[in-house]
Amino acid sequence: MNLATVACEQMRVLRNVLPASFYDRPPQTVARELLGKLLVHDHQGSVTAGIIVETEAYLASNDPASHSYRGRTARNGSMFGPPGRAYVYILRGYHCVNVVTEGENMASAVLIRAVEPWTGIDVMHTRRCIADLTRLTSGPGKLCQALAITCEVLDGWDLTQGQRLWLSAPETAKPLGAIAVSGRIGVPRAGELPLRFYVRSSPFLSRGPHVRFP
DNA sequence: GTTCGGATTATCT
DNA sequence: GATAATCCGAACC
Numbered sequence: 611m612n613l614a615t616v617a618c619e620q621m622r623v624l625r626n627v628l629p630a631s632f633y634d635r636p637p638q639t640v641a642r643e644l645l646g647k648l649l650v651h652d653h654q655g656s657v658t659a660g661i662i663v664e665t666e667a668y669l670a671s672n673d674p675a676s677h678s679y680r681g682r683t684a685r686n687g688s689m690f691g692p693p694g695r696a697y698v699y700i701l702r703g704y705h706c707v708n709v710v711t712e713g714e715n716m717a718s719a720v721l722i723r724a725v726e727p728w729t730g731i732d733v734m735h736t737r738r739c740i741a742d743l744t745r746l747t748s749g750p751g752k753l754c755q756a757l758a759i760t761c762e763v764l765d766g767w768d769l770t771q772g773q774r775l776w777l778s779a780p781e782t783a784k785p786l787g788a789i790a791v792s793g794r795i796g797v798p799r800a801g802e803l804p805l806r807f808y809v810r811s812s813p814f815l816s817r818g819p820h821v822r823f824p
Numbered sequence: 825g826t827t828c829g830g831a832t833t834a835t836c837t
Numbered sequence: 838g839a840t841a842a843t844c845c846g847a848a849c850c
Contacts (some may be wrong), residue, residue: 704846795843
């Protein structure tokens with residue numbers, strides 16, 4: 611397989627865009643099934659992508675940790691939109707990216723917490739200003755910096771069109787490894803609900819592989 | 825390897 | 838003025 615063939619295969623995988631029906635399900639289901647999918651950003655012609663290895667679900671109701679818990683505000687408006695849109699917001703100076711799930715106005719979402727660098731790794735290093743591969747995208751703020759995901763244009767973005775920002779399913783599914791579940795990170799409220807999903811063996815997680823809900 | 829404190833900034837009360 | 842779905846580095850096993 612020559613270089614051109616490899617590049618072609620990469621583009622084909624990147625282009626296998628997840629449809630709206632994928633997102634139109636409960637956030638726990640989407641969070642679990644997002645593991646192993648690709649998050650892709652085509653920013654000014656330079657494509658970066660990572661394999662999702664860690665997610666967190668935020669529920670439509672009865673979830674005090676969710677940004678939508680106290681109703682709609684200027685910031686969280688995208689959560690109330692249709693499934694398959696992005697919800698991008700800023701926390702302590704860092705961006706975080708979510709996908710909106712379930713039906714419109716349900717305001718549930720899945721936070722993408724960590725990815726494994728897959729395409730455009732050189733660009734990611736430049737944007738993050740660090741050499742260590744395992745700390746390149748191992749956190750919600752870090753991966754947004756590495757993929758140049760910001761809220762100005764991408765908050766509310768339609769992820770199902772395969773333009774700029776989208777998610778795709780690699781068909782050449784390499785074995786994912788065991789999926790583990792734990793409480794959500796940095797959310798002491800609302801008890802320790804088992805809403806964080808991650809690939810147990812991945813070196814690219816935001817935290818060590820603690821399993822609170824084996 | 826893990827735990828802690830400080831930096832930091834948009835958002836909401 | 839308080840809060841927060843974070844990050845980084847120092848300190849300490």
